[in-house]
Amino acid sequence: MTYDDIDFSPLDALTGDEVVTHSLVRDVRLASGRTLALITLDNGRDHTRPNTLGPATLAELGGVLDALAARAAAGEIDAVGITGKQYILAAGADLSDVSRLPSPEIAKLVAQRGHQVLGRLSQLGVPSFAFVNGLALGGGLEIALNSTYRTVDASAAAIALPEVFLGLIPGWGGAYLLPNLIGIENALEVIISNPLKQNRVLKPQQAFELGIMDAIFPAVSYLEDSLAWADRVLSGTVSVSRKNEPGKLERLTKWPIAVKVARGMLESKIGTVPVAPYLALDLLEKARGGSRDDGFAREDDALARLISGDQFAASMYAFDLVQKRAKRPVGAPDKALAKKVTKVGVIGAGLMASQFALLFLRRLQVPVLITDLDQARVDKGLAYIREEIGKLETKGRIDSDTAGKLRSLVHGTVDKTEYADCDFVIEAVFEEVGVKQQVFGEIEKIVADDAILATNTSSLSVEEIGAGLAHPERLVGFHFFNPVAVMPLIEIVRTPQTTDAALSTAFVVAKGLGKNAVLTADAPGFVVNRLLAKVMGEAARAVYEGTPLADVEKAFAPLGLPMGPFQLIDLVGWKVAAHVQDTMTSAFPDRFYANENFHRLAELTDVVEKDKGGRVTGFTKAAEKIAKKAIGSTPVSADTILQRVQDGLAQEIKIMLDEGVVPEVQDIDLCLILGAGWPFIDGGASPYLDREGASDRAFGDTFHHPPIRGIAHR
Secondary structure, three states: OOHHHOOOHHHHHHOOOOOOOEEEEEEEEOOOOOEEEEEEEEOOOOOOOOOOEOHHHHHHHHHHHHHHHHHHHOOOOOEEEEEEOOOEEEOOEOOOOHHHOOOHHHHHHHHHHHHHHHHHHHOOOOOEEEEEOOEEEOHHHHHHHHOOEEEEEOOOOOEEOOHHHHOOOOOOOHHHHHHHHHOHHHHHHHHHHHHHOOOOOEOHHHHHHHOOOOEEEOHHHHHHHHHHHHHHHHHOOOOOOOOOOOOHHHHHHHHHHHHHHHHHHHHHHHOOOOOHHHHHHHHHHHOOOOOHHHHHHHHHHHHHHHHHOHHHHHHHHHHHHHHOHHHOOOOOOOHHHOOOOOOEEEEOOOHHHHHHHHHHHHHHOOOEEEEOOOHHHHHHHHHHHHHHHHHHHHOOOOOHHHHHHHHHHEEEEOOHHHHHHOOEEEEOOOOOHHHHHHHHHHHHOOOOOOOEEEEOOOOOOHHHHOOOOOOHHHEEEEEOOOOOOOOOEEEEEEOOOOOHHHHHHHHHHHHHOOOEEEEEEOOOOOOHHHHHHHHHHHHHHHHHHOOOHHHHHHHOHHHOOOOOHHHHHHHHOHHHHHHHHHHHHHHOOOOOOOOOHHHHHHOOOOOEEEOOOOOEEEEOHHHHHHHOOOOOOOOOOHHHHHHHHHHHHHHHHHHHHHHOOOOOHHHHHHHHHHHHOOOHHHOOOHHHHHHOOHHHHHHOOOOOOOOOOOHHHO
């Protein structure tokens, strides 16, 4: 049976809310006299609403391709080209209605329909050319892969197959066609590695060098150059060679070895909980042999399985949070109330403070002042900032003029009177209430009455920090996550005194820094650190009961976190972790665990041993000597550890919602995704806890009604 024999009419019910991308056709007379029928994909919206490929879009494109195949058979056209509206080919499949699919069988039809239509591009009877004039993601790139030849605009925004990031696989030809075009190692990078690296995309030049694209042309004359190139290909004056196309030797030897290595790397880096990366790997492994039809059929089965599953449902929930809720922060006051920030002050010149200063410089491009206790520390901070600016210039991230401007905007001194004209002052000093109170008390006497003060505390009471201020209403919590330049979340903390103007300024500044801000109440640990303290505390409890540290790390694997609890503690620092645990056990001694050994271990240079993949394998000898004095002799099972942390998280999240720490559970999930790397396939924490029964065990209900489940488990 072929795709043309399948009844796709059940998909018609999914077209109700679809923004249809139309297939507009015109004949182009080439210089040689040949005729190329050019399809332009266009949904009639501007660039802020990219072309997408939903059921109605595919049905229309399929009909157009059938008509062009008939014209080709009649000798009316010599080639077919396909391109997109300005700046955009297509941003992939329209996933807006996928969550409403009624059955796994209908989910499979989605995969098969894509194969039927896009696969037609290689079966027109004449060559097909994809002119990738802009953004090409997922199905957009698969349009190009199904075409005979491909060119790309040198200014195209992004080219990628991001499906694995969303809990899917490239299911419209990508998993079979790409490795057979550019080789297994390159395909592994594009299909698996890049999506798992915070959804990394390719630039046009990279896509050309990998061999995904056959030619690259400048934006100013892109379509004209592409049409002229296509004409030369048709006439035989240009021969297209593909240097990365795999040969027999690669298929026999390199291919299976590369897949084996990739599998080991995946197990080391992400564990075995995520389904999509391993299904993608299986498809890439099998793509070295068999026919295109076999490859497409395997993609159909894999895509149907994933679309029907819990991980994709959770991923779409998470994707919606990051794409929509994060861009419209709940509780943020009117931005018109914000104070204009023309100069920023950073109290401190250590590593964290220097990272703050660099971020404010790059993003806001306003004067930035740093101070510290002595000039030597200030000079060290300035040297770090200037060195980082130099690295950005060397890498081509900024030009020499911008680098020079940024260097001129940063200033360091021990003279705190220079804070007088700062509009926004943030501290990055030692995590102790008294220290923070002291520096703010000193600075408040210098700055203007309407200057905003911000504290980067990770868990202390913002209200207590501002207790001695004459104007505590201008103080906000502004909690970054480390590394500052990379982590996208800022927790903005409002005290009972904080004004809307101060809060609005904080949100506007956060947006200017390119960060996503979430409003939280002034509660211990706020959101992320409060819940991570629960995770770390349960891990520590199990170790001190007598469970081997490596076994505890493995017990947490089903959570799907990017790293185990002790690997995370080692990353954030044992002193910081010990301090956060102290804060939480002091506030909630009946619900959080801490051990005095945390502080003893924090004095060591190295606390844990790690394998090559960075996974924690045990304590160092020095740490073992300290820890063994407090370790008991009643180890617990992995199942017990996992259920403890699941139930503890469910209980704590419910309490946080009841206390009004954030408006809704979606805000907690958003914080965990952006601030703790909680996986999309969990949807943050709450959908996972609902599915695992932890919510019901903790408080007799679920966070979501109905729980977020895949088609196969509803």
